[in-house]
Amino acid sequence: xxxxxxxxxxxxxxxxxxxxxxxxxxxxxxxxxxxxxxxxxxxxxxxxxxxxxxxxxxxxxxxxxxxxxxxxxxxxxxxxxxxxxxxxxxxxxxxxxxxxxxxxxxxxxxxxxxxxxxxxxxxxxxxxxxxxxxxxxxxxxxxxxxxxxxxxxxxxxxxxxxxxxxxxxxxxxxxxxxxxxxxxxxxxxxxxxxxxxxxxxxxxxxxxxxxxxxxxxxxxxxxxxxxxxxxxxxxxxxxxxxxxxxxxxxxxxxxxxxxxxxxxxxxxxxxxxxxxxxxxxxxxxxxxxxxxxxxxxxxxxxxxxxxxxxxxxxxxxxxxxxxxxxxxxxxxxxxxxxxxxxxxxxxxxxxxxxxxxxxxxxxxxxxxxxxxxxxxxxxxxxxxxxxxxxxx
Ligand SMILES: Cc1cc2nc3c(=O)[nH]c(=O)nc-3n(C[C@H](O)[C@H](O)[C@H](O)COP(=O)(O)OP(=O)(O)OC[C@H]3O[C@@H](n4cnc5c(N)ncnc54)[C@H](O)[C@@H]3O)c2cc1C
Numbered sequence: 001x002x003x004x005x006x007x008x009x010x011x012x013x014x015x016x017x018x019x020x021x022x023x024x025x026x027x028x029x030x031x032x033x034x035x036x037x038x039x040x041x042x043x044x045x046x047x048x049x050x051x052x053x054x055x056x057x058x059x060x061x062x063x064x065x066x067x068x069x070x071x072x073x074x075x076x077x078x079x080x081x082x083x084x085x086x087x088x089x090x091x092x093x094x095x096x097x098x099x100x101x102x103x104x105x106x107x108x109x110x111x112x113x114x115x116x117x118x119x120x121x122x123x124x125x126x127x128x129x130x131x132x133x134x135x136x137x138x139x140x141x142x143x144x145x146x147x148x149x150x151x152x153x154x155x156x157x158x159x160x161x162x163x164x165x166x167x168x169x170x171x172x173x174x175x176x177x178x179x180x181x182x183x184x185x186x187x188x189x190x191x192x193x194x195x196x197x198x199x200x201x202x203x204x205x206x207x208x209x210x211x212x213x214x215x216x217x218x219x220x221x222x223x224x225x226x227x228x229x230x231x232x233x234x235x236x237x238x239x240x241x242x243x244x245x246x247x248x249x250x251x252x253x254x255x256x257x258x259x260x261x262x263x264x265x266x267x268x269x270x271x272x273x274x275x276x277x278x279x280x281x282x283x284x285x286x287x288x289x290x291x292x293x294x295x296x297x298x299x300x301x302x303x304x305x306x307x308x309x310x311x312x313x314x315x316x317x318x319x320x321x322x323x324x325x326x327x328x329x330x331x332x333x334x335x336x337x338x339x340x341x342x343x344x345x346x347x348x349x350x351x352x353x354x355x356x357x358x359x360x361x362x363x364x365x366x367x368x369x370x371x372x373x374x375x376x377x378x379x380x381x382x383x384x385x386x387x388x389x390x391x392x
Contacts, residue, residue, distance in 0.1 A: 004030045004124075006392045007143060007152035009131055010173070011038045013381035014364025015158030016114040021389020022154075023121025030150065031123050034130040035168040039111040041160065044167070045378070050107030052086065053079040053382070054375035055099035061372045062380065063244055065185050069344035070369050070380060073352065077386035079379055089113040100374045134176060141359070154359040154392035158385065161338025161365040162187060169332070173366035174342065180357045183343040185368040189335035190244040193235035194252075194326035203293060204229045210287050215255040216242045224258060229290075233326060240373050243329055244339060254322040257285040263316035266304065270312075274305030278315070286319060294318050337377055341368040352388040361388040 006022045008015045011033035019031040037043075042050055054061070057079045059071045083101070086093060091113060092104035103109050118125060126147060133144040134155070141155040159173035174184055196204060207229035214227040216238040228236035234254075242252060262285060269281045281304050282291035295301060298318060300311045329335070342362045346355045352367075354360040363384040371377040 001142075002030075002148065002150045004028050004150060004152045006030070006154045006156065007032065007141065007150060008156040008158055008392075009033075009176075010158035010160060010364070010366075011035075011125060011127070012041055012158060012160050012364065013039070013114075013378055014160075014385035015156065016118060017382050017385030018156055018158060018361075018363055018389040018392065019123040019125075020114065020117040020121050021386050022392045023118065023123040025390070027154075027392060029121075029123045030126065030152070031118065032126045032129040032131070032145065032147075033168070034128065034170075036128050038125065038127060039114065040167040041164070042111050042114075042378075043107050044164075045107055046102050046375075048107055049102045049105075050110050051096070051100045051102050051375040051378070052093070052110055053082050053101050053379045055079055055095065055101065057099075057371075057376055057379040061374075061376045062369055063190075063339060063371075064344055064369045066344040066368070069347065069349045069367075070383075072349040073383040073387045074379070076390075077383040079375075081386075082379065082382045085113065085117070086110070089116070098374055131172075134179070136357070154361065156361040156363060156388055156392055157342075157366055158363050159366050161341065162332045163189065163335040163338055165332060169338075173362070177342045177362065177366075180354065180360055182346055182354065182356060182362075185340040185343050187338050187340035188247075189329050189331050189337075190339040190370050191240040191336035191373050192243045192329040192331065192334060193230060193233060194239055194243055194246065195233040195328050195330060196324070197327045200324055201233065203297065204233050205231050206293055207290060210289050211236060212256055212287055212290060213258065214238050215258040217253045217255075218242045218245045218250055221245045227254065227256075232330065234324075237373055240336065244337070244370060244372070246326065246329075248328065249325075251323050251325045254324065255320050256290065256322060257319050260285045260320075261316075262319040263313060266307075266312050266316060267309075270305050270307070274303065276304050278302060278304050278307050282315060282319070336373070337370050338365060339368075339370045341366050344368050350387070351391040352384050353391060359392070361392060363388045 005027040223241040225237035364381040
C-alpha cells in the first residue's frame with residue numbers, strides 16, 4: 001500500500017494552495033481530483049479572467065454561522081501574499097472596480113502558476129481519480145481510491161461546494177464530514193440570480209437585457225451595484241450579492257434610482273416642464289424602456305402637469321422603493337457559491353483541523369464560510385488552504 005504524509009481530495013483553489021504549502025515543508029503530498037481537468041472553477045471564474053482576490057478582503061465580507069472562524073486564516077495569508085505570488089509569476093492583472101483584481105489575459109495564468117508551484121514543491125497530482133472509501137486505523141487514514149489503496153497521516157477535504165455540478169461539484173465532502181462526526185450547516189445556492197413566477201416575471205422578461213444601477217436591500221443588508229433584468233427574473237452584481245442574504249419567503253426592496261428622490265424630481269418637473277410626457281420624465285432617471293413599463297404597469301400616462309399627486313407618489317415608490325418577493329433562485333446550476341457546509345464550530349480557526357478527528361482538515365468552500373462577490377471566495381480558498389498547509 002502506498003504511503004503519503006498528506007492526501008488532499010479536491011484539486012481546486014484551496015486544495016492546490018494547501019498542496020503547495022505542505023509540499024514546501026517537505027511533506028509527501030498526493031493531490032487528487034475526480035475531474036479530468038484541474039482547477040476548472042478557476043478557469044471559468046471571473047468571466048474567464050479570474051477575479052483572484054480583493055484588495056479589501058476582510059472578515060466582514062464573509063457569511064458563516066461562526067463569523068470568527070475566517071479571521072485567523074485571512075490574517076495568516078492575506079490578499080497581499082497572494083498578489084506577491086501572482087507578481088512573482090509575472091502575471092499581468094488589473095483592478096476592475098471595488099478592489100476586485102482580475103488577470104489581464106486569462107484565468108489559465110492562475111492555474112498554470114499553481115501547477116508550477118505544485119511541481120516545484122514535488123506534489124504528486126492525479127486527475128480522474130475518485131475516493132471510494134475512507135477508514136481510519138489507529139493513526140492513519142486508509143483510502144480506497146480508483147488507483148488503489150493508500151495510507152495518509154493527514155487527510156484534507158477540499159472538495160468545494162455544490163455549485164455547477166456539470167464541472168465536478170459533489171456533496172462528497174459533506175458525506176465524509178458526517179462520517180467523521182461533523183455537523184453540517186444547511187446548504188443553499190449563493191451569489192445566484194433570483195427568479196419570479198408571478199406578474200413580475202412578465203415585467204422582467206419584457207426588460208431582458210436592461211441594466212440599471214440599483215441599491216438592493218434584504219433585511220438590514222444592502223448592496224449598491226448594477227442590476228440586470230433577465231428572462232427568468234433579476235441578476236447582476238447587486239442581486240447576486242443580496243441573494244446570499246435572501247431566504248425563501250423574504251421580500252427585497254430595490255431602489256432603481258438611488259441618486260434621485262423620484263417624488264421630489266417629478267414634482268419639480270410638473271412645474272419646470274409641464275408639457276413633458278410622464279414616461280419621458282421618468283426616463284430621465286431610469287432607462288427609457290424601464291420608465292415606459294413602470295408607467296404602463298401603474299397605468300399612468302399623459303403630460304406630467306396633469307398627473308395627480310397620488311400617481312406621482314405611486315411612480316416614485318415603484319422607482320425608489322420597489323418591493324418584490326422572488327419565488328426562488330436559479331439554484332446550483334448557475335450559483336457561484338454554496339452557503340452553509342461543514343459547521344465551523346468544530347474546526348480550529350488557527351489550523352483548519354477538525355476538533356473531532358486528529359489530522360483531518362476542511363478547507364475552502366466545503367466549510368461554512370462564504371464570501372461576497374468580488375474575489376473574496378478565492379481569497380478564502382487561498383487563506384484556508386495556506387493555513388492547513390502549515391499543519392498537515
Ligand atoms: C461561474 C463561477 C465563477 C466564479 N468566479 C469567482 C471569481 O471570479 N472570484 C472568486 O473569488 N470566486 C469565484 N467563484 C467562486 C470560487 O470559484 C469558489 O469559491 C472556489 O473555487 C472554491 O474553491 P475550493 O477549492 O473550495 O473548491 P473548488 O474550486 O470548487 O474545487 C473543488 C474540487 O474538488 C473536486 N471534487 C469534488 N468532489 C470530488 C470528489 N468526490 N472526489 C474528488 N474530487 C472532487 C472538484 O472537481 C474540484 O476540482 C466563482 C464560482 C463560479 C461557479
